[in-house]
Amino acid sequence: MLASKGSPFLAVIVLVLVAAPAAPYETDQYSGRQNEVEDAVELLNHRVNQALETIAGEWRGPADRGRFARRVYSRLGGRHWVDRLERWAIRSPEVEKVSMARRKSVYSGLPFWARRANFFFGVGPTIRVNGVLVGTDKLGHFISQGWKYHRRHLRGYPTERVVRLGVRNEAGIFGSPTTGTFSNADLVANYEGFRFYLSLFGGDEETGKPAIVTWEGGRARLQRPFDFRDHVNDYWDEALNPNRYDALLRTPMLVRLRELCVEYQSTPESYISADDEELRLRYRHLGLRDGTSHRMDRVCSG
Numbered sequence: 001m002l003a004s005k006g007s008p009f010l011a012v013i014v015l016v017l018v019a020a021p022a023a024p025y026e027t028d029q030y031s032g033r034q035n036e037v038e039d040a041v042e043l044l045n046h047r048v049n050q051a052l053e054t055i056a057g058e059w060r061g062p063a064d065r066g067r068f069a070r071r072v073y074s075r076l077g078g079r080h081w082v083d084r085l086e087r088w089a090i091r092s093p094e095v096e097k098v099s100m101a102r103r104k105s106v107y108s109g110l111p112f113w114a115r116r117a118n119f120f121f122g123v124g125p126t127i128r129v130n131g132v133l134v135g136t137d138k139l140g141h142f143i144s145q146g147w148k149y150h151r152r153h154l155r156g157y158p159t160e161r162v163v164r165l166g167v168r169n170e171a172g173i174f175g176s177p178t179t180g181t182f183s184n185a186d187l188v189a190n191y192e193g194f195r196f197y198l199s200l201f202g203g204d205e206e207t208g209k210p211a212i213v214t215w216e217g218g219r220a221r222l223q224r225p226f227d228f229r230d231h232v233n234d235y236w237d238e239a240l241n242p243n244r245y246d247a248l249l250r251t252p253m254l255v256r257l258r259e260l261c262v263e264y265q266s267t268p269e270s271y272i273s274a275d276d277e278e279l280r281l282r283y284r285h286l287g288l289r290d291g292t293s294h295r296m297d298r299v300c301s302g
Helices: 002-022 041-058 065-076 084-091 112-120 137-154 159-171 184-201 247-258 261-266 276-282
Strands: 126-129 132-135 213-216 219-222
Touching (some): 041 065, 041 084, 132 137
Antiparallel strands (some): 213 219
């Protein structure tokens, strides 16, 4: 059977091997939504502001947006499979996680041919940030992918092109072909990370807040603290802003989600965002793909 399908299966295996060093693991915000989890926003804010204070305190020389942003990326992200901030959130006993056994996740039992690369990786933790259930992988997207967006911006790329490259990556080897998943929430976290790097040096139009960093006499100074509340919203939650699954994964995921309809019926309001329309319009330029067929109000409607 495997031999008869030859090249497609071989292609998937090759893609898995190529993507493995940087392959993302899935997270599951469908399961355990009723669990009480302490909000980690203040802990994460402290971690980021501590890094910014250290970088500013060590700064010598004239203003250099690119160099400062790279230092932020190096201290909180870095060239790792799992970013430093993300890894800290996963390991820290201070950050409470949604309790969920791996074998009970929404991805449990799905075959290799549907999950592909993610078949070999565990399900990442979910935490609460600004009242929103967020996979810890989104912290990596925020810091590292946000920095890559910003780096392209400093090279003169217009925002439209920066965003388009992000969509291409999500639809490319680190997204749909190797995992079957096009993550809309990843793109939102990427873009909010881009906004964060922009807000280091310029006023934030959405919040009306001034730049985080200013320079005086060859020194960098923080004039306001960073706050994840300015960036995290319901569209970071993959149950509220569902993934778009490809043809191989779409039906198996629907089957698994229908098994959660009893939980959905107990608290249906927790599976849909009250801000859905506003957030959809806010991020309409990001190239999000319709995943509402896997939103629980649709899955359990009949």
